[in-house]
Amino acid sequence: MSEMFTVYFDGQFWxxxxxxxxxxxxxxxxxxxxxxxxxxxxLQFACRGEFDRLSRLAHRSPAVSSEQRALSWKRELRNVDTPMVGTAAQRAMKAAVAARSVESKAARKDREAAEKDRRRTIARAKAKAKHRGR
Structure with missing residues (x-):
């Protein structure tokens, strides 16, 4: 197992x-x-433990096969069924983001359902109290 850390400018941020x-x-x-x-x-990033956090995050992310090659845009247009974009690291980050978005979507749905139940309970309690003349 090998690890490689690369710093680059993406057009807006480092x-x-x-x-x-x-x-x-x-x-x-x-x-x-x-x-x-x-x-x-x-050096401070590496020593303060932020690098360890990044390493744990990388090890938890889904694995992407490194044998897949990135295709040219012309070949990709011809093979629309099997698009392969970017490097293996870019595909791995994309898969991790997709997995986190699915998890957060499910959590958000649960939170919204709980909030809806809570509001309905409060409204029913108010209606019952109003009906009893309180």
Whole structure:
């Protein structure tokens, strides 16, 4: 298993991507630095435990096969059934974001249902009290 940390400018912010290559494939996680980090800031990032948090996040993300090659846009247009976009790390981050969005969608639905039940209970209690003349 090997890990590689890359810092690059994505057009708006400086971003650090941690790629974990293991037997299952590639897993990745990213950290947004904002302005360009200095060497001292990168050292502080590595020593304060934020790098450990990023590593745990990368290890929990879903694995993407590293054998898949990124296709040119012309080939991708021809093979619409099997689009392969970006590097393995980009596909791994995309899969992690998709998994988190599914989890958050389910949690949000549960919260909204609980809130709806709570409001209905309060409204029924008020209506009952009003009916009894209180």
């Amino acid at each position: 971003v650090g991507v941690l790629e974990v290559h293991d037997e299952d494939g590639v897993r990745a996680a990213r950290h947004v630095f904002g302005p360009e980090p200095t060497n001292a800031e990168l």
